[in-house]
Amino acid sequence: MRRRAWGSTVAGVLILGVLLFPVYWMVNVSLQPGGSAVDVPWLPLDVSFDGYATALDQQGRNLVTSLIVSLGSVVFSLLVAAPAAYALAHFRIRGANWVLFGILISQMVPGIVVANALYSAYNDLGLLNSIPGLILADSTAGIPFAILIVRAFMGGIPMSVVEAARTDGAGPIRAFVSIVLPMSRNALITAGLFTFLFTWGDFLFALTLTTTEEVRPVTLGLYQYIGTYVNDWSAVMATAVLASIPAVILLLVAQRYVAAGTTGGAVK
Amino acid sequence: MAEQVLLRERPAGVQEKPVPARSRERLLQVLFLVPAVLYLLLFFGYPVAKNVLMSFQSYTTATFYTGEAPWVGLDNYTRALGSAVFDKALVNTVLFTVGSIAGQFVIGLALAVFFHRRFPLGGVLRSLLLLPWLIPLIVSGAVWRWILDQDNGALNRFLGATGVADRPGWLTSTSLALIAVIIVNIWIGIPFNTTILYGGLQDIPDELYEAAAVDGATGRRAFRYITWPLLRPVVGVVLVLGVVYTVKVLDIILGLTNGGPANATQTLATQSYHLSFQEFDFGQGAAVGNVLILISLAFAVLYLRATRRAVDE
Numbered sequence: 340m341r342r343r344a345w346g347s348t349v350a351g352v353l354i355l356g357v358l359l360f361p362v363y364w365m366v367n368v369s370l371q372p373g374g375s376a377v378d379v380p381w382l383p384l385d386v387s388f389d390g391y392a393t394a395l396d397q398q399g400r401n402l403v404t405s406l407i408v409s410l411g412s413v414v415f416s417l418l419v420a421a422p423a424a425y426a427l428a429h430f431r432i433r434g435a436n437w438v439l440f441g442i443l444i445s446q447m448v449p450g451i452v453v454a455n456a457l458y459s460a461y462n463d464l465g466l467l468n469s470i471p472g473l474i475l476a477d478s479t480a481g482i483p484f485a486i487l488i489v490r491a492f493m494g495g496i497p498m499s500v501v502e503a504a505r506t507d508g509a510g511p512i513r514a515f516v517s518i519v520l521p522m523s524r525n526a527l528i529t530a531g532l533f534t535f536l537f538t539w540g541d542f543l544f545a546l547t548l549t550t551t552e553e554v555r556p557v558t559l560g561l562y563q564y565i566g567t568y569v570n571d572w573s574a575v576m577a578t579a580v581l582a583s584i585p586a587v588i589l590l591l592v593a594q595r596y597v598a599a600g601t602t603g604g605a606v607k
Numbered sequence: 608m609a610e611q612v613l614l615r616e617r618p619a620g621v622q623e624k625p626v627p628a629r630s631r632e633r634l635l636q637v638l639f640l641v642p643a644v645l646y647l648l649l650f651f652g653y654p655v656a657k658n659v660l661m662s663f664q665s666y667t668t669a670t671f672y673t674g675e676a677p678w679v680g681l682d683n684y685t686r687a688l689g690s691a692v693f694d695k696a697l698v699n700t701v702l703f704t705v706g707s708i709a710g711q712f713v714i715g716l717a718l719a720v721f722f723h724r725r726f727p728l729g730g731v732l733r734s735l736l737l738l739p740w741l742i743p744l745i746v747s748g749a750v751w752r753w754i755l756d757q758d759n760g761a762l763n764r765f766l767g768a769t770g771v772a773d774r775p776g777w778l779t780s781t782s783l784a785l786i787a788v789i790i791v792n793i794w795i796g797i798p799f800n801t802t803i804l805y806g807g808l809q810d811i812p813d814e815l816y817e818a819a820a821v822d823g824a825t826g827r828r829a830f831r832y833i834t835w836p837l838l839r840p841v842v843g844v845v846l847v848l849g850v851v852y853t854v855k856v857l858d859i860i861l862g863l864t865n866g867g868p869a870n871a872t873q874t875l876a877t878q879s880y881h882l883s884f885q886e887f888d889f890g891q892g893a894a895v896g897n898v899l900i901l902i903s904l905a906f907a908v909l910y911l912r913a914t915r916r917a918v919d920e
Contacts, residue, residue, distance in 0.1 A: 347726035365750045423643030430636040445651040447903040449855035451879045452896040456654035540743030542858045558745045579746045586741035
């Protein structure tokens with residue numbers, strides 16, 4: 340029995356090795372000197388950080404843009420989603436089911452359709468090539484997701500806790516801010532982390548709603564790298580590694596929130 | 608998520624307040640919901656409505672200068688849907704979706720069953736598996752583009768070294784490009800399928816397997832008579848969600864092939880993008896986008912039915 344268990348571990352490591360080869364290859368190429376495309380060694384024996392120097396030099400600004408837009412989207416999404424999630428979980432409001440139905444249907448709307456309409460609206464409003472414009476558009480992924488996740492969690496908070504605060508004289512807003520929000524901390528963190536990842540990884544809105552260098556997320560920077568003739572793959576892969584850092588941090592630091600979000604967002 | 612969304616009962620014991628305080632209370636309660644409703648209307652409702660309108664208008668670059676978008680009836684539809692590219696894109700969308708889902712699901716299910724056995728480091732390995740799903744899609748596109756490169760890509764070097772094949776042009780040959788794009792999309796979808804199906808497996812009580820083992824049903828028979836029937840509701844959700852997400856995939860295809868070579872990997876989503884943002888014919892782009900909405904909507908109905916059934920069972 341024990342031997343079989345370790346046999347599974349070996350099989351698991353092999354499976355993971357095959358599945359994660361592209362991730363390994365990205366790191367390997369990013370550490371190769373020169374960046375020539377011909378015959379990259381299978382192991383980064385001669386480690387060089389030139390690729391990273393080039394990447395930071397050319398894409399550093401885009402990374403900062405991505406960071407600002409992603410953080411902005413987290414704040415905005417939670418500000419909009421948390422009260423809505425509370426209302427949907429605990430208040431009896433006419434039409435609440437229609438709001439939920441709308442959230443579900445919104446997941447079926449292709450991003451390109453949203454971008455198509457936003458482009459002309461943004462053009463009229465002067466929101467093209469702007470950080471607020473990107474934050475608003477990128478929140479299309481985070482807000483519905485955050486409402487669903489946080490609502491499912493808030494549904495589990497006993498109403499009696501809120502009622503107790505209310506009898507002590509707290510208004511609905513104070514009860515929400517000082518009782519419900521702190522109790523929902525884990526759900527809010529999960530929603531926030533995923534909103535960050537969604538926005539950080541956004542490519543479609545970056546591609547369609549920005550045209551200038553001033554406001555350019557790193558996903559678009561990477562796309563433009565590979566769109567032109569590539570002569571320095573180590574810089575491209577270094578950018579790819581840098582753009583993957585949030586995902587890796589999330590996996591290492593916030594493991595249990597990720598698990599909650601994956602299952603929570605899909606079927607639970 | 609849908610089952611809770613649509614079918615959750617009200618928490619018991621919510622007391623109604625006396626009348627005077629009630630209307631003010633009601634107003635406050637509604638205010639909690641207002642920002643989200645406004646946002647949904649502006650960023651989902653408006654774009655869908657606007658796309659329907661745009662699809663009947665000649666909406667081009669000129670519109671941005673003159674502000675005029677003349678009505679053209681069904682002209683955009685006859686032009687966009689009548690083109691040879693559309694037929695190709697429609698077929699590709701079906702092939703891409705069916706191929707991706709089939710691959711993701713079968714491998715995802717196999718891995719879920721594999722990780723369902725308890726073994727040392729199983730949890731760690733399972734969470735590492737999530738990585739392809741968490742990194743930005745365009746990053747995956749860039750990495751795979753380099754791996755699949757005809758002359759210097761890792762795959763062809765491997766195939767060359769083992770003598771299996773002679774440097775196929777994965778992304779440059781019209782016969783291989785769609786297959787290559789599907790393989791990459793399968794790779795991206797595996798973690799999601801594994802995670803959800805693994806969650807479904809966890810919910811099947813162990814006693815059922817123990818009872819079945821007493822009756823002599825183990826291994827494949829246990830899978831057929833216990834695992835599969837009990838997993839079916841989750842399977843329904845995974846498949847329909849998979850379709851809804853795969854139909855609109857854009858990042859991967861643009862990053863790998865940009866729809867080429869010779870439209871070999873053009874799908875409805877990429878065609879809509881090309882029409883709107885490269886040919887600046889937003890009317891035609893909207894027409895193709897609306898076809899995409901209709902397809903998604905058809906599956907949305909399926910999705911709602913599947914999740915409803917998942918709760919009933």
